[in-house]
Amino acid sequence: MRWFETHAPALLEQGYEPLPIRRGQKAPAVSRWSQVTIDAARVEQWARDYPACGIGLRTGTLVGLDIDILDPDLAHQAQTLAFERLGTTLIRVGQWPKRLLLYRTEQPFPKIDVKPLEVLGAGQQFVAFGQHPGTGRPYGWPLGETPLDVPLDELPGVDQDGMTAFVAEARAFIPEMSRPGARSGSGRKTGRSGGARASGIVRDGAGKVVDGRDDWLSRIAYHAVHDALDRDDDLGPDRIAETVWERFLASTDLSRPRQDGGRAWSFGDALKKVCEKLRLQARGVLPPRQSASIEADYVAPSLSADQARATLETEIAAFCRTVLDHHSAESPVEPVPIGLRATTGLGKSTIARRQFMELRGKLEALGLPHRFLVFAPSHALAEETAEAWRELGLRAAVLRGHERMHPVLKAPMCRDTEAMRAALNAGADPQTTVCAGQGGLTCSHFHDWLKQSNRDEVRAADVVVAPYDALYTGFAVDASTIAAIIVDEGCWARAVRTTTSLNVEALTIDLLPRLGVGMEKRRAAIRRADHLALRQKLQRALGLSGTGPVRHDCLVEAGLSSRDCIEAIRMELSMMSDPGLIPCLTGAARGAAFAAAARNERLRSLARAWQLAANLLDSGGEASAQLRVELDGESHSIKMIGAVAIDDDLVDKPVLHLDATLRDDIATRLLPGLKTRIIEAAAPHMSLHLVTGRFGKSAIVPDDRAAPDENARRGRNLSDCVDQVRWHTRRLAPGTILVVTYKAIEDAFSDIPGVVTGHFNALAGLDGFRDVRGIFIIGRPLPRDSQLPAPCAALFDLVADGEYRWQTSAVRMRDGSSRAVRVLRHDDEVAEIVRAAICDDELIQDIGRGRGVNRTEADPLEVHVLADVALPLVHDSVVNWDSVKPDIVQRMLLAGVAVDSPADAVALHPHLFDNEKQAQKAFERAGFKRQIPYNIYRGMSLKSAAYRRSGRGRSWQTALWLDRDVGVARAEIEVALGPLSGWKSE
Numbered sequence: 001m002r003w004f005e006t007h008a009p010a011l012l013e014q015g016y017e018p019l020p021i022r023r024g025q026k027a028p029a030v031s032r033w034s035q036v037t038i039d040a041a042r043v044e045q046w047a048r049d050y051p052a053c054g055i056g057l058r059t060g061t062l063v064g065l066d067i068d069i070l071d072p073d074l075a076h077q078a079q080t081l082a083f084e085r086l087g088t089t090l091i092r093v094g095q096w097p098k099r100l101l102l103y104r105t106e107q108p109f110p111k112i113d114v115k116p117l118e119v120l121g122a123g124q125q126f127v128a129f130g131q132h133p134g135t136g137r138p139y140g141w142p143l144g145e146t147p148l149d150v151p152l153d154e155l156p157g158v159d160q161d162g163m164t165a166f167v168a169e170a171r172a173f174i175p176e177m178s179r180p181g182a183r184s185g186s187g188r189k190t191g192r193s194g195g196a197r198a199s200g201i202v203r204d205g206a207g208k209v210v211d212g213r214d215d216w217l218s219r220i221a222y223h224a225v226h227d228a229l230d231r232d233d234d235l236g237p238d239r240i241a242e243t244v245w246e247r248f249l250a251s252t253d254l255s256r257p258r259q260d261g262g263r264a265w266s267f268g269d270a271l272k273k274v275c276e277k278l279r280l281q282a283r284g285v286l287p288p289r290q291s292a293s294i295e296a297d298y299v300a301p302s303l304s305a306d307q308a309r310a311t312l313e314t315e316i317a318a319f320c321r322t323v324l325d326h327h328s329a330e331s332p333v334e335p336v337p338i339g340l341r342a343t344t345g346l347g348k349s350t351i352a353r354r355q356f357m358e359l360r361g362k363l364e365a366l367g368l369p370h371r372f373l374v375f376a377p378s379h380a381l382a383e384e385t386a387e388a389w390r391e392l393g394l395r396a397a398v399l400r401g402h403e404r405m406h407p408v409l410k411a412p413m414c415r416d417t418e419a420m421r422a423a424l425n426a427g428a429d430p431q432t433t434v435c436a437g438q439g440g441l442t443c444s445h446f447h448d449w450l451k452q453s454n455r456d457e458v459r460a461a462d463v464v465v466a467p468y469d470a471l472y473t474g475f476a477v478d479a480s481t482i483a484a485i486i487v488d489e490g491c492w493a494r495a496v497r498t499t500t501s502l503n504v505e506a507l508t509i510d511l512l513p514r515l516g517v518g519m520e521k522r523r524a525a526i527r528r529a530d531h532l533a534l535r536q537k538l539q540r541a542l543g544l545s546g547t548g549p550v551r552h553d554c555l556v557e558a559g560l561s562s563r564d565c566i567e568a569i570r571m572e573l574s575m576m577s578d579p580g581l582i583p584c585l586t587g588a589a590r591g592a593a594f595a596a597a598a599r600n601e602r603l604r605s606l607a608r609a610w611q612l613a614a615n616l617l618d619s620g621g622e623a624s625a626q627l628r629v630e631l632d633g634e635s636h637s638i639k640m641i642g643a644v645a646i647d648d649d650l651v652d653k654p655v656l657h658l659d660a661t662l663r664d665d666i667a668t669r670l671l672p673g674l675k676t677r678i679i680e681a682a683a684p685h686m687s688l689h690l691v692t693g694r695f696g697k698s699a700i701v702p703d704d705r706a707a708p709d710e711n712a713r714r715g716r717n718l719s720d721c722v723d724q725v726r727w728h729t730r731r732l733a734p735g736t737i738l739v740v741t742y743k744a745i746e747d748a749f750s751d752i753p754g755v756v757t758g759h760f761n762a763l764a765g766l767d768g769f770r771d772v773r774g775i776f777i778i779g780r781p782l783p784r785d786s787q788l789p790a791p792c793a794a795l796f797d798l799v800a801d802g803e804y805r806w807q808t809s810a811v812r813m814r815d816g817s818s819r820a821v822r823v824l825r826h827d828d829e830v831a832e833i834v835r836a837a838i839c840d841d842e843l844i845q846d847i848g849r850g851r852g853v854n855r856t857e858a859d860p861l862e863v864h865v866l867a868d869v870a871l872p873l874v875h876d877s878v879v880n881w882d883s884v885k886p887d888i889v890q891r892m893l894l895a896g897v898a899v900d901s902p903a904d905a906v907a908l909h910p911h912l913f914d915n916e917k918q919a920q921k922a923f924e925r926a927g928f929k930r931q932i933p934y935n936i937y938r939g940m941s942l943k944s945a946a947y948r949r950s951g952r953g954r955s956w957q958t959a960l961w962l963d964r965d966v967g968v969a970r971a972e973i974e975v976a977l978g979p980l981s982g983w984k985s986e
Contacts, residue, residue, distance in 0.1 A: 004128045004845050005051035007148060011128075012043050015152030017058040020050035024131050030051050034123040051583035057147065060108040063158055064120035065101040067726060069174070071209055072097035072223050073290060078117065078170045081292035087156025091148065092131040093140045095207065097223070098680040102147070109926025113702055114167045114882040116174065121160075121927055134206060135250035142243075148898065161877070165819070168880040172808050172820040173292060208253045212266070216252060220244050221273035225281060226289050230503055235281075236298065237274045245270035289544065296810040296818040297298075298872040301343070301680035305853040308346050308681035314655070315340055316352050319360040323484045323654045325901040327368040339676035341662035344848025345770075346681060348658045349385070352486055357392055359483070361460070369483045370440060373650070374465045377489045381765040383407055384463040385488065397461035399470055400454050404432070410749045413454060415445040418594070426579050426597035431455075431717045433581040443583040461463055468494040489765050490841065491657075492666045495643045496794040501605050502638040504629060507534060507539045527571070534560075534568045538613065542629050542638065547620055549623035549789075549799050552616050565614035576600045593758070606846020608640050625793035625800075643669065643794040647759030660848055661841035669795045686852030686861040688873055691809065692821055693778045693881025695721070695866045701744050721778050721866065723886040724749055726894055728774065729754045731940050732862065735773020740846045742779050755979035758849075760842055773862065776847055780867040782824065788831045795834075802827025809870040811878060819878045823870050832904040840871055847873070887914070887926040888919075889960075897969050898960040900928060904949070907976045947973060948982035956982065 007029050008018040017038040022028040029050050034044065038058065039596055043333035057064075065082060069075040075097040082101055083089070090102040112119035120126055128147060130138055192286055201212035209216045224244045244268045254265055280286040303311065320339045326332050342348045356372055363370035374389075376382040382398045389396035419434040424432075433505055435452070436442045446452060458464050464477060468491040484870070531817055541558035543553045579596035580589075612627035628639040645651070655671060668674045697703075700718045702711045721741075729737045729752055736756060740747040753789035756769070760781040763769075785803060792800040807825050810818040826832040843865065850861045863872070866881065892898035892909055899905050902919035905912070913919040922928075935942060937960075945966065946956045961969045966985055 002051045003055050004053045005047045007901055008513050010044050010148055014146055019056040019058055019125055020128050021054035021056045021130050023135050024125055048937040055128050057128045058125045058127040059120045060122045063105050066125045066636045068116040068120040069098050069461040072219055074174055076289055077173050081170050086158050089156050091143050093142055095134050103158045104152055105158055110885045112167055114369050114880045117167050120162045128708040137250050141964055154628035164883045166880045168878050169820045172822040188959040204774045210253045213252055217248050220247050221277050226635050271289050294810040294820050296812040298812045300812055300874050301682045303681050305681045308679050311679050312342050312346055313351050316355045319656050319858055320355050326654055337671040337674045339657040339662050343681045343853050344678040345853040363483055369481050371481045372463045373726035374486045376473045377764050382465045389463045394462040396463040397457035398467035399458055399475055402451055406450050413451040422594040422597040423581055425601035434583055435455040437582045441583050450688045455937050461655050470645040474649055479649035482653055487657045490659050495670050496791050497642050497644050498790050499605050499640040500637045504542045504636040507535045518554045531571045547629050547631050550627045551623045562614045562617040565610045569607045572603050576603050609638055623799055627800050641790050641793040659845050663837055681853045683852035687876040688863045690875055691866045691881050692868050701742055720885050725749055725776050726752055732773045737774045737775045738772045748754040763849055764845045770851040772850050775850050775863045778866045780839050781842050788834055791834045792830050795831050798830050800828045800831040811875045811983040812869050814874050823868050849859040888922040889926055889928050893962055899974050903955045944986045947980050947986040949977055950979055
């Protein structure tokens with residue numbers, strides 16, 4: 001057919017820019033096609049020269065959304081989402097189920113390439129009419145209308161931001177292994193884009209189905225019937241079967257006979273499949289096509305910051321009244337702990353201090369306990385908190401551990417930490433054993449001991465601020481003087497305790513007592529034989545169980561009963577002895593005492609293992625979550641997991657738990673009966689931008705154990721992240737940017753002017769970043785699979801089963817809509833709760849450092865989260881990293897001046913390009929073309945000039961730069977290129 005001659009003039013009249021396409025190809029038949037003016041004269045000339053060529057349509061004002069997916073379910077989902085987000089439009093099909101959708105834009109933009117989706121922008125083209133090179137069949141328009149029927153100005157309008165957002169959302173529905181270049185579990189890359197998800201369908205290198213053809217034909221029929229239903233078409237089976245058969249022929253390798261050696265494939269097979277689907281439809285049981293819509297669970301807060309603060313004030317005041325009533329009662333009952341999950345920045349700690357000051361006055365006037373304990377997540381925050389209490393006129397002391405350094409004197413709190421650890425191993429109080437013993441004997445460092453002075457400060461303080469650990473271990477304080485406890489931020493992680501001091505192979509040789517003499521020797525021998533027999537049974541049970549949770553059936557098979565385990569506990573504890581710890585031990589006596597203390601610690605651990613085995617036998621469960629065997633080199637260690645309870649002296653005190661990310665399902669494990677109130681405030685002047693992509697440690701953190709080429713890949717990815725921060729720091733100047741990322745790469749960002757840095761799990765509660773202009777969070781503290789069993793066992797006494805899997809979730813947008821995102825979540829419900837508490841809650845805490853609820857129109861906060869997460873926050877945009885990561889234009893601008901000549905770019909930026917060909921390819925990938933206006937680029941205003949190099953035949957080129965003086969920009973070009981013959985500032 002003479003495509004171009006017949007249809008090109010009409011397409012031009014419809015507002016399109018037709019190009020002649022070589023027959024059976026996708027490339028234009030003319031040169032410089034991206035730059036030439038396409039008018040009636042040009043089309044008339046091409047019609048004479050290329051009458052039988054196919055027709056391409058140049059994009060720019062016209063936008064093509066190419067859905068390059070071979071899975072029909074996923075392709076349809078992407079199309080449905082496009083219709084929902086961008087508008088219903090024309091569809092062109094070459095090799096079904098791939099498809100291309102047509103839109104228009106007022107402001108042309110470069111292509112957006114996020115495989116398997118591509119948005120064709122300025123300077124590109126797609127074939128509209130002609131023969132597809134792969135199928136050998138004409139391109140089709142399945143909805144009936146073509147550009148010959150619908151003018152360009154009647155297509156739905158889009159813009160670059162909308163297309164970028166759509167691509168990010170659509171990609172969330174595409175499984176990892178359906179994306180080209182995705183890595184399989186074996187590390188091998190997948191093949192062509194969007195390989196079919198259904199098992200049994202196999203494609204060749206050209207994308208044609210070679211195996212699973214019957215299933216493939218059924219899937220084609222399923223979609224064809226649904227297409228007809230969606231269009232409200234005639235459901236005549238013959239007509240639908242024609243479409244099915246055509247698609248089957250174009251997408252399937254029929255050169256091989258059927259596997260059963262039967263007849264060849266025919267139209268009748270397609271008709272049969274269609275009739276099957278129509279019968280299902282008539283009975284109302286044809287399965288619907290999967291929707292591309294997904295709703296976010298999170299409900300945006302409706303309270304303003306002032307309303308939320310008023311509510312918070314009311315709730316804390318109510319708690320203070322219960323504290324007063326509790327201490328005033330003649331027979332006080334155990335108080336109910338109160339939890340307040342309040343948005344960071346509302347001032348929950350400040351409000352609590354104000355209310356507690358009022359409470360303290362009332363309690364003191366009545367002669368009731370009026371001291372407070374405050375538990376904080378870190379020593380740094382404890383120091384900050386204590387200072388805030390001091391400003392109110394109270395004596396506040398920070399409890400500092402033996403191994404801490406004094407924050408002012410920079411000296412250790414304890415000068416004999418080895419003795420202190422020995423006392424703890426022995427289960428003794430260091431203060432009364434190795435610090436100050438009987439008869440006035442004291443450690444040689446006792447009188448200039450900073451820990452001792454700290455104990456005096458704590459004893460005299462009105463408010464004691466301590467790290468979370470002290471909530472469980474307790475400390476030297478008169479509990480009767482304590483009125484209430486404040487737990488500031490989440491404290492559950494410090495309650496998880498793991499012990500691995502025992503070895504399976506050494507159970508029968510370690511710790512057994514020496515024999516005495518005479519009759520005692522005989523009795524000891526009997527006890528030793530009984531004890532050894534039990535140890536041998538336990539050793540056998542652990543060996544049978546293998547690595548992982550210890551199994552009930554293995555304990556039974558080894559001959560153990562619950563009564564045996566209890567008897568074994570008695571035997572283990574009877575072997576403990578007084579290690580003889582006193583102050584100032586030296587030499588052999590010190591070594592012997594420390595060894596005895598360590599032996600006591602191991603005996604207590606073994607008694608704990610027996611208790612866990614007894615618990616499993618009594619419960620009848622399949623396996624113990626808290627007793628495990630782990631491979632440790634060539635031997636096996638016994639791993640015991642548990643959650644320590646709040647110290648006995650503190651357990652009956654009124655508790656107020658303040659936490660921006662408080663989770664009832666975890667907090668109630670440590671604070672039984674906790675009643676939680678959620679107080680969230682809107683943050684209208686904080687914008688949150690989610691950038692999805694791969695930002696895990698294996699993507700951007702170099703590793704000494706990795707191969708050189710792998711570390712090179714990670715280094716390039718990290719460099720992209722650094723340049724992204726550099727770009728936005730320039731854009732948001734003169735404001736300061738906080739970058740939060742992995743500790744191992746924090747220094748990569750620290751030299752950027754205007755940037756301060758922090759790393760995960762080091763910023764919770766800190767108030768020093770309230771004035772930053774922007775926050776960049778790069779990565780996420782995702783716990784490894786191996787890190788989840790311990791908290792799951794300790795807090796829930798459950799074995800975490802399953803693994804991480806990619807799932808489609810959704811986030812809430814500022815306009816109330818939802819946007820799909822792809823996230824990594826755990827199969828196991830409990831493990832997922834723990835994952836979210838470790839990972840997502842940490843990111844929320846980091847975002848909270850900027851105090852978004854307190855921002856105003858004059859002082860906005862901009863937050864960028866580069867991670868695959870779905871946070872319970874209001875989002876302003878969701879984009880994919882591939883569509884926003886720094887391109888070559890930005891890299892040139894960050895280095896100085898960007899130019900649109902590849903040859904000149906090589907001379908100006910030798911650190912970016914090795915040669916002109918490489919520069920040309922980089923320009924093409926970035927869509928860096930002259931027909932795109934560059935007065936504003938990715939949010940930054942640009943200055944520009946036209947320049948011409950000296951010499952005959954030189955053409956005018958364009959130079960772009962950010963904020964430097966025009967003279968400086970010209971000088972930079974002339975240093976690299978020599979004197980210019982022309983310069984026109986724009």
